[in-house]
Amino acid sequence: MDTLGAMPGTGPNTGVLRVVRKxxxxxxxxxxxxxxxxxxVLNITPDSFSDGGRFVTDGKVDHELAVKAGLxxxxxxxxxxxxxxxxxxxxATPTKAREExxxxITAVQALFTAGALVSVDTRHPETAEAAIAAAPHRDAVLINDVSGLVTDPAMPELVARTGVRVIITHNRDVPETMQDHAVYDDVVAEVLAELDQIRRRYLDAGVAQERIIVDPGIGFAKTAEQSWTLLRHLDRFTADGTRVLLGVSRKGFLGELLADSSGRRPAEGRDAATLALTALAADAGVWAVRVHDVEANLDAVRVIAQLRT
Structure with a gap:
C-alpha cells in the first residue's frame, strides 16, 4: 500500500505529515x-495504561509522530x-471534548487520506461529529463509545442522523468510579441485558440494527474474575449473529494473571497472553479484536480462520 512518498526523515521536507498520499x-x-x-490501537493521550505519553508530553501533542504510528x-x-x-x-481523569x-483530528484526517478505515474512541458527541465530518463518507468511520449505561443522549441522535456505525460497550459509570459498580449476581446475564438496554437507545433514536456492534466491556465496571467469566462465555454474545468487538489487549487482568514476585506483569509484557485471547475470540466468532500488536494478532486470526474452513 503506497501511501507515503518517502520514509519520514529520508530527505528534505519529508516529514510524515507532508508525504501522506491520497x-x-x-x-x-x-x-x-x-x-x-x-x-x-492509537492512543494519543498522556495517561493510557499501555501507551500513554508516547505522543503527548506536557500537554503538547507530537502530531507527526502520532500520524506516523497510525499509518x-x-x-x-x-x-x-x-x-x-x-x-x-x-x-482516569476526564478530558474535555475540545482538548480530545x-x-x-490531525491523525484522523491523515488516516482517511491514506485510505484507512477509522474508529474514533470517544464518549463525546462533539468529537464524534468532528471525526464524521472529516470522513470521506459515512462508511469510512465508526464511533467507538465506551460510556455504556451513561452514554450521552446526544450520541444515539448523532449516529442516527449521520448514518455511521457505532460500537456500544457495556459499562456502568464514568472511568473515575466505574469499578465501584462491579457487583453482579450473574455477570454474563446482566451484561447481556444491559447491552440490550444500550442498544435499545440507539434503535429508538432510529439507528438500524445492523449498524450497531457490541463490546462486552472487559475491565469496565468489572473485576478480573468477572472479566474471565465473560471470556469463558463469549459464545453467549455471538450466538445470535451479533457483531462483537473484544478489547482485551494488554489489560490489567492479564497483568494480574502473569504477576510474579516483583508485581503485576508490565503492559508491554502481556502480548503473548493477548494472542491467546485473540485466538479464543476468533474461534468464538468475534467480529473484531482491538489490539496493540497488529501483525502478531493478524497471524493468529488467520490461523483460526484456516482451522475453521
Missing part, C-alpha cells in the same frame, strides 16, 4: 468476512485503526 477511501463493506478483524498500524494490516484522545482506563479533538 488513497481510495476504505469502506466498511470491503472488510474481510472470512476471519476476525483486527482493530489497531504504521494501517500498513501492518490493521483492518481498522481506532484513534482515541482520552484515556478511559479505571480511575485537538489531540486526534
Amino acid at each position: 488513497a481510495a477511501p476504505a469502506h466498511f463493506d470491503q472488510l474481510p468476512t472470512d476471519r476476525t478483524l483486527i482493530m489497531g 504504521a498500524l494501517h500498513q501492518a494490516g490493521a483492518d481498522i485503526v481506532d484513534v482515541g484522545g482520552e484515556s478511559t482506563r479505571p480511575g 479533538r485537538e489531540r486526534i
